[in-house]
Amino acid sequence: MWQVQRHKEYRQKILHLYKPLHQDLYSMHPSAFFLPTFLEAVRTNTEESLASIMTEPTPGVFSFAMLQPNFCDMLLEEVENFEKWVHAMKFKIMRPNTMNKYGAVLDDFGLEAMLNQFMEGFIAPISKVFYPEVGGGTLDSHHAFVVEYGKDRDVELGFHVDDSEVTLNVCLGKQFSGGELYFRGIRCENHVNSETQHEEMYDYCHVPGRAVLHRGRHRHGARPTTSGLRMNLLLWCRSSVFREMKKYQKDFSSWCGECQREKKERQIQCVKATKLAFLRGGGGGMI
Numbered sequence: 325m326w327q328v329q330r331h332k333e334y335r336q337k338i339l340h341l342y343k344p345l346h347q348d349l350y351s352m353h354p355s356a357f358f359l360p361t362f363l364e365a366v367r368t369n370t371e372e373s374l375a376s377i378m379t380e381p382t383p384g385v386f387s388f389a390m391l392q393p394n395f396c397d398m399l400l401e402e403v404e405n406f407e408k409w410v411h412a413m414k415f416k417i418m419r420p421n422t423m424n425k426y427g428a429v430l431d432d433f434g435l436e437a438m439l440n441q442f443m444e445g446f447i448a449p450i451s452k453v454f455y456p457e458v459g460g461g462t463l464d465s466h467h468a469f470v471v472e473y474g475k476d477r478d479v480e481l482g483f484h485v486d487d488s489e490v491t492l493n494v495c496l497g498k499q500f501s502g503g504e505l506y507f508r509g510i511r512c513e514n515h516v517n518s519e520t521q522h523e524e525m526y527d528y529c530h531v532p533g534r535a536v537l538h539r540g541r542h543r544h545g546a547r548p549t550t551s552g553l554r555m556n557l558l559l560w561c562r563s564s565v566f567r568e569m570k571k572y573q574k575d576f577s578s579w580c581g582e583c584q585r586e587k588k589e590r591q592i593q594c595v596k597a598t599k600l601a602f603l604r605g606g607g608g609g610m611i
């Protein structure tokens with residue numbers, strides 16, 4: 325509990341002392357942040373309009389052009405400015421999670437309210453349509469951060485699942501090679517280490533301004549960024565309703581690849597047993 329309190333105090337101190345570089349980032353300006361194609365699709369808000377701007381290269385992974393280049397640049401500059409300030413102030417910077425030595429939590433320096441609107445207005449409508457079975461329709465909190473990969477930064481990211489129901493991952497730039505995101509199937513907690521089926525393997529190449537949306541339980545990792553600097557915006561979107569409901573469930577075959585496989589296998593065995601019983605019962609003569 326004291327950690328939560330300390331983090332609260334840390335945020336309060338930053339909010340009080342840090343002077344933003346780009347004040348425009350701190351409130352929502354849809355047409356300055358998002359590409360017109362993306363805005364139009366979200367404003368129309370039908371399954372057809374959303375599907376029309378997306379590709380789904382492997383089941384459950386959606387990719388679409390999302391952010392204005394100028395927004396990406398401003399966010400990168402803001403993060404750099406914040407990091408410089410933290411360094412000059414001899415503050416301790418909190419990294420996005422245990423897997424990263426670099427990067428910054430955007431919610432820590434004043435961007436929380438804007439990013440909440442970002443999630444509610446622009447991610448929730450998509451999640452509601454494409455991820456209803458993992459709480460996509462009831463997202464109510466987030467963890468937002470920027471990761472930094474390159475020679476003098478984090479190099480790669482190990483195989484993991486996110487602490488989110490739905491994750492938005494958008495490349496902000498700058499120039500880099502490598503850093504592909506690899507996916508290995510969706511798994512519940514019980515099956516997180518189960519083997520990958522061949523058709524679950526998929527590699528995605530990041531493109532600045534382009535978003536990837538996936539379930540938090542979709543196992544993934546990032547390959548080494550071999551040159552240049554790669555910075556990505558991550559928005560881990562959570563649903564407290566889904567988390568509460570999950571406590572009372574055992575079967576996740578509506579989204580876990582391994583629960584699905586086991587269920588199918590049980591059905592095959594059941595059909596086999598029924599056939600055998602039918603044949604043994606003399607019903608075989610009827611065929």
Ligand SMILES: O=C(O)CCC(=O)C(=O)O
Nearest residue numbers: 471486493505546556558
């Ligand atoms: O670097 C990437 O694109 C992946 C980042 C990621 O998966 C994470 O931070 O949870």
Ligand SMILES: [Fe+2]
Nearest residue numbers: 484485486544
């Ligand atoms: Fe991740």
